[in-house]
Amino acid sequence: MxxxxxxxxxxxxxxxxxxxxxxxxxxxxxxxxxxxxxxxxxxxxxxxxxxxxxxxxxxxxxxxxxxxxxxxxxxxxxxxxxxxxxxxxxxxxxxxxxxxxxxxxxFATPHTRICVVLSPTAAATAAPGGLVVNGRWQFMSGAHHSHWQVVIAMAPAPDGSQWPVAALVPMSELEIVDDWHTTGLVGTGSVTTVADDVFVPQDRVLPMVAILQSQYASERNATSAVFNTPMIPTGAAGFIGVAIGLAQAARDEFLLRLPGRKITYTGYEQQSDAPVTHFQVAEASLLVDEAEFHAYRMADLLDDKGVSGEPWKLDERMRNRGWLGRVVQQSKAAVDLLAAASGGSSLYRSVPIQRIQRDIQAFSLHALMHPNTNFELYGRGLSGLEPNTMYL
Missing domain, CATH: 1.10.540.10 (Acyl-CoA dehydrogenase/oxidase, N-terminal domain)
Known part of the structure; x- marks a missing residue:
């Protein structure tokens, strides 16, 4: 289907x-x-x-x-x-x-929730039948309400070197450190989780190299259009809705508060009468439109290739990261513009736009989402250089 x-x-x-x-x-x-x-x-x-x-x-x-x-x-x-x-x-x-x-x-648990972060900030040693993992992972969003975690750790490779592996671990075997004290995306509960001599059966371990090269281990899902996609474009699709959603929400909240607002210390009794407001809402709306455009072409490329089974080319992967950077850049620009136009009363925590601005700031600092990182990678490809990351 x-x-x-x-x-x-x-x-x-x-x-x-x-x-x-x-x-x-x-x-x-x-x-x-x-x-x-x-x-x-x-x-x-x-x-x-x-x-x-x-x-x-x-x-x-x-x-x-x-x-x-x-x-x-x-x-x-x-x-x-x-x-x-x-x-x-x-x-x-x-x-x-x-x-x-x-x-x-x-998936034996109804509505299984699985949290994941891609940083290999743990070490795994070989043990009979699997690996023993020790380490900690920051920014573990949703850990409080998850049943399993995909942990990433450095483990022995077949040639004796170290390579990153992904392993599935029940949350009951991990410790949660409640250290999430931030200014943005505060409600995610993105705490630190800790593994202390946690044994993981070999069947629940996959090399990250295989995952990043779309060499998956499932037979039942092998022909699925959804699972027949590369990890990084797939992961990006899970988040770009947040970026454009925050921009859309900022626009909606600004326009909702606009009627009856004046511009203090000016002659404008109605903010909606001021030409500067017209420029602000027009520019912000166009920025939202542009972010949506890039987001949906990212999603459509992923869906189309999943259905056709056509392999992803390197330049497509690098361009996809460029689009991702643009979605985040334009979404943040729209939010910042509208927040600046919202006046001093928007500082109250009861006014959603201050939370939206804090959230898009936090979002844009994520290592995968940061516009500068994505633009540099895309620019390398345009300049005829190889990517300097395996996360494509």
């Missing part, structure tokens, strides 16, 4: 239906630095934590375009909630590439 045959409109409607609930808990989530239990339970009950869960386990295997749509809608409620939903979608996708009998174990 092609991604276009999946229930995208129904999933979008479910997301829209959750926005009021999500908004009602944003203050609690910021105060406690994690998602509210009621929000997570509602996401699970609506199936929105199953966006990339394999279909034969009751998931949706949504197309990238649907993923972008649903995540951007959830962002209208709260960027942190949408971010975590994207993380869980990526976690399900990564688990769906492990051997099928491993998936049977992982």
């Amino acid at each position: 092609s991604p276009e045959a999946l229930p995208s409109e129904e999933l979008r409607k479910r997301a829209e239906g959750l926005v009021p609930l999500i908004r009602s808990h944003t203050a609690w989530s910021e105060e406690h630095r994690r998602p509210h239990d009621e929000v997570v339970e509602a996401l699970a009950a609506s199936g929105l934590t199953d966006l990339r869960r394999p279909r034969h386990y009751g998931g949706y295997e949504t197309s990238a375009r649907t993923l972008v749509d649903v995540i951007s809608v959830l962002t209208q409620g709260d960027g942190s909630t949408a971010w975590n939903t994207g993380v869980w979608a990526i976690g399900d996708w990564m688990a769906g590439n492990f051997p099928d009998h491993v998936q049977d174990e992982v």
Whole structure:
């Protein structure tokens, strides 16, 4: 079944239906630095934590375009909630590439939530039947409400060197360090997790080199258009909906507050009468449009190649990273412009645009999302140079 045959409109409607609930808990989530239990339970009950869960386990295997749509809608409620939903979608996708009998174990739990971060900040040593892992991982979004974590560690390679591996570990075997004290994406609960002599069976371990080269271990998902895609473009599709969603939310909030607002210490009793306001909303709206354009062509390329099975060329991977940088750059520019036009009253925490601006700032600093990093990589390709990273 092609991604276009999946229930995208129904999933979008479910997301829209959750926005009021999500908004009602944003203050609690910021105060406690994690998602509210009621929000997570509602996401699970609506199936929105199953966006990339394999279909034969009751998931949706949504197309990238649907993923972008649903995540951007959830962002209208709260960027942190949408971010975590994207993380869980990526976690399900990564688990769906492990051997099928491993998936049977992982997806035995209804609405399984799997958190993941790609930094190999742990060490693994060989042990009979598997590996023993020790280390810690920062920025582990959604850890408080996850059942499993994809851990990345440096482990012995067949030639005796060290290489990064991905391993599936139950959250019950990891320690959570509640150290998430940040200015943006506060409600994600992106804490540090710690492994202390955690044994991982060999079946639950895959070399990152194989994953990055799309050499997956699942037989059941081998012909799936959703799972027949490279990891980095797939992972980016799980997050770009947050970027454009934050920009869309900033525009909506600005226009909602515009009627009746004046520009203090000027002759404008109505901010909407000021030419500067016209320029601001026009430019911001065009920036949102441009971000959406790049986001959707990223998603469409991913979906089209997943259906056709056509291999990704190196220049396509590098260009995709360039598009990603542009989505983030234009989204942040739109938010910053509207926040600057929102006046001193927008500093109150009850006004959403201050949270939106903090969230897009945090988003843009993510190592994979940073515009400068993405532009440099794309520019290397345009200059005829090889990429200086394996994360393509």
